[in-house]
Amino acid sequence: NAGVTQTPKFQVLKTGQSMTLQCAQDMNHEYMSWYRQDPGMGLRLIHYSVGAGITDQGEVPNGYNVSRSTTEDFPLRLLSAAPSQTSVYFCASKRQGGNTIYFGEGSWLTVV
């Protein structure tokens, strides 16, 4: 049962570098999303997608890009990493019509 798979699990970046956090789900879910988790705060929505070719912004989209070329994959791109983007990132998905969201195990990102 793979579910929602995120890679990498841990990453250290230098300020200004770019990288992509990968997310894949094998449940044929239409809806996928990215959240970030910061100390003392709940998760906050970065971007989401309701299907291939469709993306939209969440609560904290600045500094991040996404695309959804397939149902399975929803990568999150940091074009020029900043220390403020040090966080734990969670990818999540759900099926259309459902109301339960399934989360990946998280990606720990440190920007120095």
Next chain:
Amino acid sequence: GNSVTQMEGPVTLSEEAFLTINCTYTATGYPSLFWYVQYPGEGLQLLLKATKADDKGSNKGFEATYRKETTSFHLEKGSVQVSDSAVYFCALGKGVQGAQKLVFGQGTRLTINP
């Protein structure tokens, strides 16, 4: 806007104690309510949910009832175990055209001592 407020932690209890973690929300319309649990070094797992007023969600001995009149969704367990030590997040979800935007509380860290 929508928001969720949880009781502040950390919460430390002895094994077999009764647990309550308070959660209140502000929302327009009729959101679904969720409790997620995060064990050390792991992602979030859905613990229980309720989709309409007076619904009771339950799982692994935990319960929470969707109270619209008090806008609350308090988490309870009658007898906690050391293995329940984790961070618990209350969240509300609003479905909009196929999306499900979750708004989370800040989380409550629970430690159970043997």
